[in-house]
Amino acid sequence: MTSHRQHHIMEGRTGTEVILNGLKYLYFAGTSYFQLHTHPDVVNAAMDATHKYGVGSATTRVMTGTTPLLLKIEDKLAGYFNTEDAVYLPSGYLSSLAGLKALDEMGTYDVIFLDEGSHYSLVEGAIATGRPVIPFRNRDPKDLELKISEHLGSGQRPLVATDGLFPVIAKLAPVRDYLDLAVKHQGVIWIDDAHGVGILGAHGRGTCEALGARSDRIYLGATLSKAFGAYGGIIMGSGSFINKVRSGSVMTGSSSPMNAAVAAAIKGLELVQENPGLRKKLWKNARYLNESLGQLGITSESRFIPEMHGTIPVASFSYGDAANMKSIHNYLMEQGIYIQYTKYKGAGPGGVLRIVVSSSHKKVEIVRLTTALKEAFRLFNS
């Protein structure tokens, strides 16, 4: 039996470098797109909040009371996403469960149509509603249309559920097409944009902003554990919808989050909001990585969308079979560089090599990576 304790041990702080099992590597993985998890202001905010308020309140918000930090992050989130209200949840994993249940209680849909590339949390959240869940092919509006015509009864309304940015294949969902189909049938769409928020769109509001998809039929959940350098799930939307989430089982039945996490989130959100240059730097690095990979013959059709504000900071590709990709991964580790070889959801049975760039990477570090990759491709030519 494989033990899940056998992973690498990550020591110290993780930034553009990481220490794995005592050895230092140049790091091109993870999801800290602006490296805010170790930003001194974020760390200090977490420490100050712990000193001031303790670790947590050891009660649920509904039972005794909320905290000033929670009220502040929720106000700030509503401001950042330009929505009427927002709610903070114990983890991003719970956002889809809480959001889909609230929409169900509001009577907005009858059948869920689920992009089959969606994150585990979205699949499980959809099933938990007890509504029929019909999968359709990843990023395929035509298949969605077909599935709606086959499975939606007369008078029924669809909820189309999808990730915004699929993190493993590094592609966006065609949310405008999904929205058109949902609207055509008086339905709604739910987007888990865990990876898009903060990094894409003119204001960093994520995939919908980047693709110009706007509608009160779009419902959005995400996380603070990636671009914003903190921890916790978030849902944004109208006052009545957010109130429904607040009175739902996820919020009623879970302890208030750690004060450190909420304070870190407030600071992380402020840093992202006040420094649009972070996004510009990230897009520039992403573009440079993609161009460099293009010169090595690795291209992707969807990472550059001309009218889109942003470039996806993830490159994902297969190169020969699983054994070949593992050899490339191992060779890079021997050179002191860590990229992922992963079979995470969306990667397909053979897995993919996956490179994540952050706004903090220097050009010379990206050059070191692509130079080593070029040699790896020569050695392990599929």
Ligand SMILES: Cc1ncc(COP(=O)(O)O)c(C=O)c1O
């Ligand atoms: C698409 C997606 N949704 C949800 C989550 C869960 O978020 P969290 O880690 O904050 O619980 C993740 C991964 O962490 C994710 O990649």
